[in-house]
Amino acid sequence: MAPRKEVTLSLLTFLILVVVALGLAYSYRFQGLELRPMHTDEAILGMKLAETWNTGHFTYDPKDFHGPALHQVSLLWSKLAGWGDPTTWTEANLRMVTVMCSMALLLVTLLFADALGRYGTAIAMLLMASSPMMVFYSRYFIMEMLLVLLIALTLGCFWRYSQGGTRLWLVLGGCALGFQHATKETFILNVGAAVVGWLVARSLIGEFEPRKASSFSIGPARKKGRPARPWLWVALPAVFISVAAFSNGFKDWQAVGDSFLTYLHYLERSGGSGHEKPWHYYISLIFWRKDTLIWTEALIGGLALIGMIYAFIGDFKNTGRQAFLVFLSVYSLVLLMGYSVLSYKTPWSILSAQHAFILLAGLGAGALWSAMPGAFMRWVYNILLGLGILHLCNQSLGLTGTHPNPQLEYSADPRNPYAYSHTQKSLLKLLAEVNTYVGDQGDTKTIQVISRDSGWPLPWYWRNWKKVGYQDRVPENLDADVIVVDGEFYDQVKARINAANYTEHYPYGLRPGIILSVLLRKAPAPAPVPAVPPPAASPAPTPTPAPADTSPAKPAPETEAAVPPPPPEGTLSQPPSFSPSLPNLPGGLVPQPQL
Incomplete structure (x- = not known):
């Protein structure tokens, strides 16, 4: 050379x-x-x-x-x-x-x-x-x-x-x-x-x-000799x-x-x-x-x-x-x-x-x-x-x-060798879906995330919402407005809720091999409107009295008491339960739910 x-x-x-x-x-x-x-x-x-x-x-x-x-x-x-x-x-x-x-x-x-x-x-x-x-x-x-x-x-x-x-x-x-x-x-x-x-x-x-x-040269040159030690x-x-x-x-x-x-x-x-x-x-x-x-x-x-x-x-x-x-x-x-x-x-x-x-x-x-x-x-x-x-x-x-x-575009693509176990871009669609559903009710809507590692990075995106719980197994009580569940627990969750009360949205990729589903509670049916009585009719001419009925009088029917219909099967009346202390998450961080 x-x-x-x-x-x-x-x-x-x-x-x-x-x-x-x-x-x-x-x-x-x-x-x-x-x-x-x-x-x-x-x-x-x-x-x-x-x-x-x-x-x-x-x-x-x-x-x-x-x-x-x-x-x-x-x-x-x-x-x-x-x-x-x-x-x-x-x-x-x-x-x-x-x-x-x-x-x-x-x-x-x-x-x-x-x-x-x-x-x-x-x-x-x-x-x-x-x-x-x-x-x-x-x-x-x-x-x-x-x-x-x-x-x-x-x-x-x-x-x-x-x-x-x-x-x-x-x-x-x-x-x-x-x-x-x-x-x-x-x-x-x-x-x-x-x-x-x-x-x-x-x-x-x-x-x-x-x-x-x-x-x-960058900076002043030192004088001859080297400093001791x-x-x-x-x-x-x-x-x-x-x-x-x-x-x-x-x-x-x-x-x-x-x-x-x-x-x-x-x-x-x-x-x-x-x-x-x-x-x-x-x-x-x-x-x-x-x-x-x-x-x-x-x-x-x-x-x-x-x-x-x-x-x-x-x-x-x-x-x-x-x-x-x-x-x-x-x-x-x-x-x-x-x-x-x-x-x-x-x-x-x-x-x-x-x-x-x-x-x-x-x-x-x-x-x-x-x-x-x-x-x-x-x-x-x-x-x-x-x-x-x-x-x-x-x-x-x-x-x-x-x-x-x-x-x-490969910024989060699994084929990108630098995107190591990376969050999938479809998670952004999940966030948009839930954000639209929650709207400005982030302080009142309840959310449960059921995933082995608590659905990271969801705790970052939802850090400002007050009622978000993260479970690493399916809890007994499932009654949140929003339920996010990964494929490992999907069947267990569906067995514990009344599916008719929720709309289901899927699939969303959390990471390669981990698929999330989202269950959004349906809005309650509007209360029936009470019937308006018809307007009073003008007085009719006095009819000619009919001959008196001499047959025995029939007893008046009893008024039936109003009984509310039973709740749909599988619906829980208690509010959703959140883990008092969340499972250890990747990196050891344990975000606390703000209830």
């Missing part, structure tokens, strides 16, 4: 491509955030966020929920964006938090500009803006996008420090590291992969220090931020201890816990996934492999730069291998490795561009690369819910 030139793009061209990347990211991330139904995890986190808002305290559960960082960032953003009371929050409000994290992630790429080169940095930003995986989870209210942003910021700060930055970069990197711990426990896998990458890079290449001053400048801020986050401002010390005990629970869950996948699951997500439809980010995976090869065999004037690129290559591979070995697999878990691959893909694209012989071949190469990015854009458009062709 030919040596890569130091300057690949003019500054103006570089800035234009950066703006184009930000424009692409905006178009795929900000539009139609409310169109996709809430995933169960999003709904639970939304309810948890509302609880934190109302109580001013985040209750940490070491068995689930992860750390408080996403909620703390969301509360900060809610103040800046003026969300108002939790009863007014929308899906778009929540998802805007992760959208902003995703946009910040694009900008953090600039911290690596002298490592990737101008061309490589611009291409990495374009790939990040159009990657279907990045686009889909940027619009997903879960911890992953915040975690990836903090990981990228940590690596970028350490890289900037190694290239002559002040110890303030170490402090900022340490803060980001501590907030990773407060975001999600799986950050420990990234730390382990980073340690392995650092050891390999130091052994094969040497120090990360540059031989000469960097051509790209630089790791303290990382560890102390990391511990401080983590403890402050978990303890709710140094008020809840139990949560601090639980944040370390939680790893005992995660060791148990690593065996699968119902999310078992084959070892190559994540590799297929990146390179080739076919489930009726074909999904592929092979452009990113292929360029990343080229970038890894270039990191090891390329001709570098700056050994510190090569050390970092070797580190990034080993880090990404070890991280992918670590997640692949674990039986427990969810598609969003690999997002941080995908981000590292995108950086390496930018490096690989720059290496190929520099190796092209002549301006004409570079133009041909740019066109082919642009077509590849256009293919990523087309896939991403189908994940946003805004595709002009409804047949190509």
Whole structure:
């Protein structure tokens, strides 16, 4: 491979491509955030966020929920964006938090500009803006996008420090590291992969220090010499931020201890816990996934492999730069291998490795561009690369819910590999049906949801209604205005009600394999209108008296007492009973009914 030139793009061209990347990211991330139904995890986190808002305290559960960082960032953003009371929050409000994290992630790429080169940095930003995986989870209210942003910021700060930055970069990197711990426990896998990458890079290449001053600098350069024990400048801020986050401002010390005990629970869950996948699951997500439809980010995976090869065999004037690129290559591979070995697999878990691959893909694209012989071949190469990015854009458009062709809309489609156990779009029709029936009587209409997992995400959508109960089995008393039941309990429910009193609406998909039916109580028949007596007739002439009847008089008939008709068989006269304490729900949240 030919040596890569130091300057690949003019500054103006570089800035234009950066703006184009930000424009692409905006178009795929900000539009139609409310169109996709809430995933169960999003709904639970939304309810948890509302609880934190109302109580001013985040209750940490070491068995689930992860750390408080996403909620703390969301509360900060809610103040800046003026969300108002939790009863007014929308899906778009929540998802805007992760959208902003995703946009910040694009900008953090600039911290690596002298490592990737101008061309490589611009291409990495374009790939990040159009990657279907990045686009889909940027619009997903879960911890992953915040975690990836903090990981990228940590690596970028350490890289900037190694290239002559002040110890303030170490402090900022340490803060980001501590907030990773407060975001999600799986950050420990990234730390382990980073340690392995650092050891390999130091052994094969040497120090990360540059031989000469960097051509790209952010922030003031530090003076000659290194601070004593630089790791303290990382560890102390990391511990401080983590403890402050978990303890709710140094008020809840139990949560601090639980944040370390939680790893005992995660060791148990690593065996699968119902999310078992084959070892190559994540590799297929990146390179080739076919489930009726074909999904592929092979452009990113292929360029990343080229970038890894270039990191090891390329001709570098700056050994510190090569050390970092070797580190990034080993880090990404070890991280992918670590997640692949674990039986427990969810598609969003690999997002941080995908981000590292995108950086390496930018490096690989720059290496190929520099190796092209002549301006004409570079133009041909740019066109082919642009077509590849256009293919990523087309896939991403189908994940946003805004595709002009409804047949190509896959934001909640089971064939979308990123929509993992996702709420079906037909649930939105169920919500519309019930909303129309309830109207403005949400405080008086009674609703019972009978489902093994309480019908999540329904508790989020109906959080403002007063009389909603959730049962994980069929109760004895079924007399609600609205009964929502999944297929597992359908026959039992029909046997306990008078079906003639309800209209039935179905099917609605909750998740793949879970079908809901809705029973709506019929309006009572109107009361009979009392008969109006006829108007009094004018007096008739007095008739001639008839001869007296001498036969015995017949007794007058007795008046029959008015007896109300019996109630229809199966109808319950008592109001519906609601569980005093609801069953444990996914994630451990137990929403209480407001009766």
